[in-house]
Amino acid sequence: MEKSVKMMDGYPFLSYQRPQVTASDLLKRSADFYQSMDERRTVRDFSDQPIPKEVIDNLIRTASSAPSGAHKQPWTFCVVSNPEIKKQIRNEAEKEEHESYNGRMSEEWLQDLRPLQTDWHKPFLETAPYLIVVFKKVFDLSEEGEKKTNYYVTESVGLACGFLLAAIHHAGLVALTHTPSPMNFLAKVLNRPENERPFLLIPVGYAAENTYVPDLKRKPLDQVAVYY
Ligand code: IYR
Numbered sequence: 001m002e003k004s005v006k007m008m009d010g011y012p013f014l015s016y017q018r019p020q021v022t023a024s025d026l027l028k029r030s031a032d033f034y035q036s037m038d039e040r041r042t043v044r045d046f047s048d049q050p051i052p053k054e055v056i057d058n059l060i061r062t063a064s065s066a067p068s069g070a071h072k073q074p075w076t077f078c079v080v081s082n083p084e085i086k087k088q089i090r091n092e093a094e095k096e097e098h099e100s101y102n103g104r105m106s107e108e109w110l111q112d113l114r115p116l117q118t119d120w121h122k123p124f125l126e127t128a129p130y131l132i133v134v135f136k137k138v139f140d141l142s143e144e145g146e147k148k149t150n151y152y153v154t155e156s157v158g159l160a161c162g163f164l165l166a167a168i169h170h171a172g173l174v175a176l177t178h179t180p181s182p183m184n185f186l187a188k189v190l191n192r193p194e195n196e197r198p199f200l201l202i203p204v205g206y207a208a209e210n211t212y213v214p215d216l217k218r219k220p221l222d223q224v225a226v227y228y
Helices: 023-038 053-063 083-104 107-116 153-171 185-189
Strands: 005-008 011-014 075-080 130-137 139-141 147-149 196-205
Touching (some): 053 075, 053 130, 075 083, 075 153, 083 185, 130 153, 130 185, 185 196
Antiparallel strands (some): 005 011, 075 130
């Protein structure tokens, strides 16, 4: 459909329409999407089967379509497929995680993680064909090196990561939301500028054959929603 343009205080606005969906189609579409998303699981065992880079490009395009404060899109998605860099990230992550599992994490925390059976070993950081390291831009830097404010940075980057995980699942791949802690080493290894802070490390790939995931139950609607 032809888009019409309207100027508002000197800024262009485009007419916007979504197709009119009937109530019964809304029900079907929302239920189908829920069913598909409910099949998403966090996976820790990856196949090393390669994936075309163009797929990763599309996943990141989707993530970067998320809403953000004042439309600043305060994120950078670093895509690592180089085996040497993956090895370096694994070594640094395992160093930190070893410390965390052996003294930095509380007994309660370790107990909470028992059903997930995680430990400091992170082989997936080398096995997965791609690591997407997401950085948040706590401020922007203009070409002249001037600081520019970003808004709701954590919320914005969290939303973009949600879009990314949905896109990965929709494409037929799996991911892990990994938070090696502390994760400042990622900024160093990837040589990121001073305005970027590591936010999440997301290995992406096919699941390994014979993958098992913990038998987790999701909270029913009445435990997560309140209607007024
Ligand atoms: N970062 C550690 C520990 C960990 C913490 C939480 I909260 C998890 O949900 C899972 C793991 C690790 O990656 O093993």
